[in-house]
Structure formats: C-alpha cells, structure tokens
Amino acid sequence: MDHATATFQKHRPRLLGLAYRMLGTQADAEDVLHDAWLRWHQQDANVLDDAEAWLVTVTTRIALDRLRRAKTERQHYTGPWLPEPLVEETEQPEAQLERNESLSLSFLALLERLTAEERAAFLLNQVFDYSHAETATMLQISEDACRQRVHRARQRLREGRPRFTHAPDVQRRLLEKFRDALEEASVPSLQALFAEDAVHLADGGGKVRATLRPLHGGERIVRLYSIIAQRYQALPIVHRLQWLNGAPALLTWVDTKLATVAWIDTDGERITGIHSLRNPEKLARLEAVTNPGADTSLS
Template sequence: MDAQTALFQQHRPRLFGLAYRMLGTPGDAEDVLHDAWLRWHEQDTALLDDPEAWLVTVTTRLALDRLRRAKTERQHHVGPWLPEPLIAEEEEPQTRAERGESLQISFLLMLERLSAEERAAFLLHDIFDYSHAEAAAMLGIAEDACRQRAHRAKQRLREGRPRFTHAPEAQQRLLEKFMQAMQQPTPDVLKSLFADDVMMLADGGGRATAALRPLQGSDRVARLYTQIAARYQTVEAVHRLQWLNGAPALLTWVEGELATVMWIETDGEQIVAIQSLRDPLKLARLKAVTPSPGRAS
C-alpha cells in the first residue's frame, strides 16, 4: 500500500462515520467515500498542511450535495422513512463507546428534522469535535454563520428529543419481554409493555407490508402486534437480539428470510417508541452477513 492510500485508509473510519450520519444510508456513504478517494488520488498530498481537514472537507461537501438530493427523493417515499442500519464491522470501533448514541436510529431520525447545512455544522462540531472555526472552513462559510447553524440544530434537536433513556440494558430487557410476549400473544400482555402514547414507525418502502402512517397509542400498537404474532404462529418465525447502530435490536426471520429489524426507545419501564424496518432493499446488506438462526429462539 502506498503512502497516499495508507493515509486515506487511516482516516477512512472517521470519513465513513461522518458520511453515514449525514445520509443515513451506508451505500450512499460508500459512494461519497469513493468520490472523495478519486479526488484524493488526484491531489498532490505533499502540498497539504492538514490532510485530515482536506479529506473531511471534501467528504462533508460531497455528502451535503447528496443529502440535498436525497431529501427531495424522501418526500416521495412510500410511508415513513427509516435509515438503513450498519453492519457491525462498519461501526467505528475506536469511537463506538463515546459516540454510540449518535448512531442510534432514533438519533438519525432526529437529524432528519434539520436542514442539510444545519446537520453538517452540528455533526462537525458536536459529534466530531471540530471547532466552529474549523467547521466553518470545511463548509466554506463564516464562523458566525457556522456557529448559528450548529446552535439552531441543537435547539431543534432538543425540541424534538423524546422523554426516553438510551440505556441499552433497559432496551434489551424490554425487547426480551416483547419477544416472550410474541410467543404467546394477548392484547393485554402486549399493551402492558407499551406507554399510553407509544409511537410506531414502520418502513416497508412500498415493497413490504407496513403501516403507511405513524401508529400511536398502546391499544392500536398492541392490536397490531397481536395480529402479527398470530401470523407468526402459522409460519416459521425466528427472533434474535443483535446489537445494531449502537443499540440492541430485534431481528425476525420468516421462513428463513430476514423480514424485520426493530429498535425501541424506552422510559426505563415501558416502550415509548418503535422503529420497525421491513424494506427488503434496506435489509439486504444486513441479511448477507447475518444468516438465519435456523430455529426458533
């Protein structure tokens, strides 16, 4: 490996982490890194005072362009849109512990509330620890403008932040209870797991059965999962917990095919929100590296 390639690979985890948080899709993040690599390959790196800053700048601006296009496309998405999960080896091991929350599906969904420019300024400053001056230079704007964008982003995120805990132990405990309830389902048992105002988002992408609008309320969500559980009694359904995007997730295979990945948010006692990913295109990369357990668990 030549020195130029080695330097790019050294910074690649950070670049991928930034691009993924900007776009919410590993494939788009990989495309951004490919374009950044082509520009890096054409660059005389001996002339660069700060190669990392150059790479982050190029990656950020490429991701911004792609995000602006993606936001337009997502307006025509069938039903709620959810980010596509990372596979385990894509999560940055050196930053997983301190930045795991910023990989969670719930956090990525909150980032969707921001404009592309606010999202970039917030991520560079608050997640990747660049100063406002450094972030402004990367974005090609004045420092005051960058500071204002990051401040507006934090305000909007605080306004939209639900009342829940990110503690993975609480999430895992409730997912285990949910998994048990789905084995012998009754509406009352399932309802007891949900907060009164529980909110469920399901992304089928128009390719799998899923609610086309957010579903709210413990009665409605419990009835839905009672119906789903009854269907699971007639097919080979296998459930397994796995760590994805900085949080425990429940993976469900139906007849050997990965059908659903589910994350939850909790107040510590009940489930307050559910994100259910059913789009087979978004599950394809995960399915390729996560074989079916083969028997019920």
C-alpha cells in the same frame, strides 16, 4: 501500501462515520468515500498542511450534495423513512466509528428533522468536535452562520427528542419481553410493555406491507402487534436479538428471509417508541451477513 493510501485508510473510519451519519445508509456512505478517494488520489498530498481536514472537508461536501438530492427524493418516499442499520465487520457494541449515541438508529432518524446544511454543521461541531471556526471553513460559510446552524439544529433535535434512555441493558430487557409477547401472542404482555403515548413508525418503502403514517398511542400499537403476533403463529418465524449501531435490535425472519428489524426508545420502564424497518432493500445487506439460527443472547 503507498503513503497516500495509508493516509486515507488511517482516516477512513472517521470519514465513513461522518458520511453514514449524514446520509443514513451504508451504501450511500461508501459511495461518498469512493468519490472522496478519487479526489484524494488526484490531490498532491505534499502541499497539504492538514490531510485530515482536507479529507473531512471533501467528504462533507460530497455527502452534503448527496443529502440535498436525497431529501428531495425522500419527499416522495412511501411512508416514513428510517435509516439503514450499519453492517460492520464485528458485531460488538463497542466497535469502531467513534461509537456513541449519535450512531444509534433512533438518533439517525431524529437527524432527518434537520436541513442538509444544519445536519452537516451539527455533526462536524457537536459529534466530531471541530470548532465553529473549523466547521465554518469546511462548509465555506462564516463562523456566525455556522453558529446559527448548529444552534437551530440543537433546538430542532431537542424539540423532537423522545423520552428514551440509551442504556443497552434496559433496551435489551424490554426487547426480550417484546419478543416473548410476540411468540406467545399475549395481548396482556404487550399491553404491559407500551407507554400510553408510545409512537410506532414503520418503513416498508412501498415494497411490503407497513403502516404508512406514525401510529400514536399504546393501545393502537398493541392492537397492531396482537394481529401480527396471531399471524406469526402460523408462520415459520425466528426472532433474534442483535447489536446494531451500538444498541440491541430485534431481527425477525420469516421463511429464512429477514423481514423486520425493530428497535425501541424507552423511558426506562416502558417502550415509548418502536421503529420497524421492513423495506427489503434496506435489509438486504444485513440479511446477507446474519444467521437466523445463531445464538440470540446479547452479552
């Protein structure tokens, strides 16, 4: 491996983590890294004072351009848009990519509230720990403008942040109860799980059946899932809990096809939010590397 390739590979986890958080899909993030690699390959690394800064800057700008286009396209998306789970080489929750709350699917969905420019500034400064001055240089803006973008981003995220905890054991416990309630088609069990003001979001992308707007209220969500549970009784269903993006998620197969990936927000006692990813295009990569018959336990 030559020096240029070794340098790029050394920083690749950070670059992929940044691009994925910017765009919310692994395919788009990998496309960004491909473009960054081509530019890196054309760059004389010997004249650079800081290879990491150069690579992060280029990756950010490519991702920013892609995100601006994606936001225009997502305005015409059918129903809510949810991020695509990251498929890694390992399923362990302590895996690479500088894992923390900012990689969770719930947080990635929350980032959609930001403008492309706010998202880039926030991620560089608040997640990847670059100073305001460094972030401003990467984004080619003034330091004051950078501070304003980060401030606005933090306000937007604070306003939209649901009441939830990221403790994996709490999420796992509630997801296990949710799985059991679906398998038993138990309405009382479902009712005991959801907070009164819970919110349900489903992303079918217009390709499969899914609610087209956020569903508010635990009672309405229970009615929805009681219907789904009854339907599941007549189908060959496999539910499996698995780590995705550092937190437990419930994967559901129907006729050996991955049909749904669900993750939750919780106040520690009940489910306050449930996200249901059903768009088959976003599930295809995960389906290819998961086994519906595998052990369902999460350690």
